[in-house]
Amino acid sequence: MEKEQHTHIVKYKTYVFVLIALLFMTFTSVAITSLNLGPYTVSAALLLAGCKSLLVLLIFMHLKFDKKFYAIMAASVFLLLGCVIFITFLDYLYR
Amino acid sequence: MSDTVIQNPEPNYLEYQGRYKGIFAWIFSTDHKRIGLLYLYSMLVLFSVAAILGLLMKIELIAPGKTIMDAQTYNSFFTLHGITMIFLIVVPGLPAVFGNFFLPLMIGAKDVAFPKLNLLSWWIYILGAAVALSAQFFGDGPPDTGWTFYAPYSFRTGTNMLPAVTGAFILGFSSIATGLNFIVTIHRMRAPGMAWMKMPLFPWAIYGTSWIQVLATPIVGITLLMIVLERTLQIGFFDPALGGDPILYQHLFWIYSHPAVYIMILPAMGVISEIIPTFARKTIFGYKAIVVSTLAIAFVGYFVWGHHMFTSGMSGTALYTFSILTFLVAIPSAIKIFNWVATLHKASIDIQTPFLWALCFLFVFMIGGLSGMVLGALSANVHLHDTAFVVAHFHFIVFGGTGYAFFGALHYWYPKMFGRMYDKGWANIGLAVFFTGFNTLYLPMFYLGMIGMPRRYYDYVEEFHGPNIVSSFGAMLMISGLIIIITNLVRSARKGEIAEADPWKGKTLEWTVASPPPLENFAEIPVVTKRPYDYE
Secondary structure (H helix, E strand, O other): OOOOOOOOOOOHHHHHHHHHHHHHHHHHHHHHOOOOOOOHHHHHHHHHHHHHHHHHHHHHOOOOOOOHHHHHHHHHHHHHHHHHHHHHHHHHOOO | OOOOOOOOOOOEOOOOOOOOOOOHHHHOOOOHHHHHHHHHHHHHHHHHHHHHHHHHHHHHOOOOOOOOOOHHHHHHHHHHHHHHHHHHHHHHHHHHHHHHHHHHHHHOOOOOOOHHHHHHHHHHHHHHHHHHHHOOOOOOOOOOOOOOOOOOHHHHOOOOHHHHHHHHHHHHHHHHHHHHHHHHHHHHOOOOOOOHHHOOHHHHHHHHHHHHHHHHHHHHHHHHHHHHHHHHHOOOOOOHHHOOOHHHHHHHHHHHHHHHHHHHHHHHHHHHHHHHHHHHOOOOOOHHHHHHHHHHHHHHHHHOHHHHOOOOOOOHHHHHHHHHHHHHHHHHHHHHHHHHHHHHOOOOOOOOHHHHHHHHHHHHHHHHHHHHHHHHOHHHHHHHOOEHHHHHHHHHHHHHHHHHHHHHHHHHHHHHHHOEEOOHHHHHHHHHHHHHHHHHHHHHHHHHHHOOOEOOOOOOOHHHHHHHHHHHHHHHHHHHHHHHHHHHHHHHHHHOEEOOOOOOOOOOHHHHOOOOOEOOOOOOOOOOOOOOOOOO
């Protein structure tokens, strides 16, 4: 039903940069556990994990080069997850 | 929908001989129709076992005290009944059997997008079923936690929990792969001219369901894995003794398992949306409203899981929020009911067996839905939580909803699937016995719950005896109805009259091909020019 799309070929150099960025953030995630950030330790780990996921989605999974529709669908999933987490915390924060 | 009936010289999918022969031609087939039937046969066997377990439990409850089994056996029976019915039959049921068989046919495709992944899904399903059921026969005795595996009991019980939990975990992969396959199929393989708003309502329901399967199943997968880790490595996720939170388990479990109820019921609603216009000989009333309500149920259904936990000790804020959201999700469900009833208004109804199943669905689903509203109210829930009322409500929704739609779908599409017609007289008798038994079984349980009979106990006080006798008799009647229905269908697959390509005068694409359908469905991909229920 849907028309064929042009295939976007990503340069190897870009993939290598992304790989390095992912590895760097992984090591940072590990290193950060040795710092005493108190209640922010989990937030920092989640922030780094979020950045890594975003890179994978945009570059490796081609969301950046695909139709906007797919980006909106992926964003909706994260919105849904955000709502689920928010509602769960209506229990934990007010218990 | 499409103007011409396409006759195909190819052999039908039942006669086709590929690389393999005998049973191997089935278990290694990537044809979506054969895979649909593989699921059907597997589920029929599992359903028979689980239904017999249910009957034995009701026989145990025919009188107070020990009747035919002890307490521990009863606990393991309701656990196995729940695991089998939920994870192996009701959750995969309609999408795996009828989604597989009819989705490509209804959207004008030759197969699903990933046929090999489709076959792999069935193999994973069989593997998951084998692992889950092995818990009954090996190790330290059958699990006794109920199908919810509630923490902290699930890692403190001495029974054989790990295989059951691992089996459910494996089954999740089958569900995700099937959902993904269907989403891609619907996006990429609809026939030319089939715009989104020209797609029949069953594929729409499968589409909404598939999204839930893909997005919610990983959560239960991770949760079940956490149980395994907690049991084996003593990591404290849920056990207070290890610093965990048992309510977190309930949150995570129901974040999946409540949307799973919509995995069960959305395709059922899709089936009813196919049957009613066909036999009403009328365009469905409010097509767009049904589509939007399907997506709304799929979306809002994610946020109501907490109504399973009203007595768990959640915060007041969470309780009010979940109660309001629960009432909200009833709105799109009601929209569908009103649309189906409006379709019947002033229609030239052809009363056939599938239509009778659809009518019975409306009756029992309404009772299930309205009793859900009772449970969604906080004050009533505190009184009724974990009583027989919940069991009755659940069975009216899941068995009354999904089960009736499943049998309705089977009677509706049977001539297309097997190329033969069942005996309509016996089919109607079976339905009458089944429907009478169903209501005799479950209606007394509403009353029993209201007067305080708890669920999951093999014994009760004398006060509950009378309604339990009625309920147990209903179980026997219902099983008798099922035997009539299944015997008629099995017998007719070989000995039934040859069916026409379109015995019900349906308008969707599956009725434009021969019965049984040719291997590749369509000699030429049809061009869709009309809306799906164009009876004007």
